Amino acid sequence: MHDIIVVGAGPVGSYSAYLLAKKGLNVGIFEKNLTIGDDVNCTGIVSTECLKNFGLPGEVILRPVDSIKASSPSGNYIKYQSASPLAYVVNRSLFDDEINKMAVREGATTYLGTRVEEITITDGAFNVKVKTGGEEREFSAKVGVVATGFELNSLQGVVKKPKDFSYGIQTDVGIEDVTDVEVYFGRNIAPGYFAWVVPTHNGSAKVGLIVKKNPEEYLKRFLANPLISSRVVAGDSRIKCSPIPFGRTPKSYAQRLIVVGEAAGQVKTTTGGGIYFGLLCSEIAVSTITEAFKRRDFGEKVFEEYEMNWRKKIGPELKAGMVLRNLFSRLSDHQIELLVDLVKRDGFLPIIKNHNFDWQKDLITSLLQKFFSKNIFREADK
Ligand SMILES: Cc1cc2nc3c(=O)[nH]c(=O)nc-3n(C[C@H](O)[C@H](O)[C@H](O)COP(=O)(O)OP(=O)(O)OC[C@H]3O[C@@H](n4cnc5c(N)ncnc54)[C@H](O)[C@@H]3O)c2cc1C
Incomplete structure (x- = not known):
């Protein structure tokens, strides 16, 4: 029996597992995909502070971000150039994989191709029913960490989704003449949010936007905008779209349970970026879980501490955003x-x-x- 079951091997789940395993706890990570970082939908912008503070692997960096150009609907723009990198664009699939390897090196076990279908919590254990290779199996642990991102449907009942969300939609293109991270505003571009062109490497860029409704329609229109289409030399027919929570977040704990990362709505309410706050909150989660193991008390009251602490840390940021x-x-x-x-x-x-x-x-x-x-x-x- 594991001490802890982590559901989801995204950056936040694997980082939580890494910290927990480092404390000497026996951790099992359950990931529905067969490969870590498979089919991830993310631009991969991670701040310099984030990479440094969390000791994350530098090999996954594609390029630094030191200039941002923000354009109005008419094409008037502000350019901000920084003397040193503000952030980096990372290869998100490799990023997730490297963090998972950090957890495994500390002794955690990753179960790939293992989808958690149901969670039940009893007085004595955190239990999951999983589907793996067509078979159903059951596992139990003392504590569960749910880090499934926004995909919580199958876990409803125990974990509640953040209510308000918008869509982040993105595709990869081959493009010329892009050196800055470009951000575009306007009601016909991405009403209430923004669109972006983020150069990655070797003449490629991620082009995407966030909107509340009709994401595909807006992305197609943005790609057809001469400001973009005149520079695109190759398109990718694959478009990825995922919900991003914005706004009030539901309760992120129960007895023997902690919800962390995007699943708990721990994302910047300005940009929808979730890696930094998710990792930060996983540190808070691990400190609460360690304390619970020390006290041998896995009751709701102990885990309430986690929610109070993460809300204290990032709540004012979420509110201002x-x-x-x-x-x-x-x-x-x-x-x-x-x-x-x-x-x-x-x-x-x-x-x-x-x-x-x-x-x-x-x-x-x-x-x-x-x-x-x-x-x-x-x-x-x-
Ligand atoms: C278009 C777009 C661009 C973005 N760009 C950025 C950016 O540049 N910078 C940034 O910081 N953030 C960005 N984000 C947000 C960022 O991707 C998320 O906040 C981040 O991935 C959250 O990490 P997580 O570990 O909480 O969840 P996830 O990365 O979603 O990981 C969850 C994991 O759980 C697994 N899983 C789900 N359900 C189950 C289950 N039932 N059983 C087993 N496994 C399960 C999934 O397969 C996945 O591997 C972007 C989002 C979008 C949509």
């Missing part, structure tokens, strides 16, 4: 034009430069103060 998101989603194209123009000429770039890539609350507060002082949000649609 939602305030910005709610305001931003109401802006007309005209207001976006005003915003971009204002940021360009009114001393905003120093404010942006002085802030951290991952911790955006103070930046959001400073920007909102400036925007309100300039009446941007009160300008009537024109």
